[in-house]
Amino acid sequence: AQSVTQPDIHITVSEGASLELRCNYSYGATPYLFWYVQSPGQGLQLLLKYFSGDTLVQGIKGFEAEFKRSQSSFNLRKPSVHWSDAAEYFCAVGVIRDDKIIFGKGTRLHILP
């Protein structure tokens, strides 16, 4: 069955430090992959997406993600985090056969001043 795993429930980094949020998926074909961010009290906003082509995708707010087929991963990165990046981050995979998107359980990012 298709699934999305975000191994880290919480991550804490210092402001200015680099960030990597992990995402692994289970899917039989090349998936559609997404990262969304949810700020406190808000809905989800798309950060970036991967459908095909260049495996390193750039998104908004200085985020990027790399699709690695061999590792079934789509990790989110940012070279230097800002206090405003504190939020919950969701990885998601589009399941073509079932015509739906499956979300991971989320990773909550905390930023130390």
Next chain:
Amino acid sequence: EAQVTQNPRYLITVTGKKLTVTCSQNMNHEYMSWYRQDPGLGLRQIYYSMNVEVTDKGDVPEGYKVSRKEKRNFPLILESPSPNQTSLYFCASSKGNLNTEAFFGQGTRLTVV
């Protein structure tokens, strides 16, 4: 401004009292869906609609109903709410289904006592 509007944002109700959460989008999107978000479980899809008069069950449809009489509106109906439906609910819309950005409403926090 492109947006998905949910109402109400907060609702406290009693067990068994029928309620409707409205969702409206102004982007002429075909695809709309409802999710519930619970701690540790991420987002789970309740129902989705690929167009007017076309709706289908998601992963957790029990206890919910939807309708899609107009393209812009996709209300979520709880005929007889129960405490296990206490949750944060999100409506989302997108132009297509999987390969386009989903726009989310700000959420409705429902408490059933």
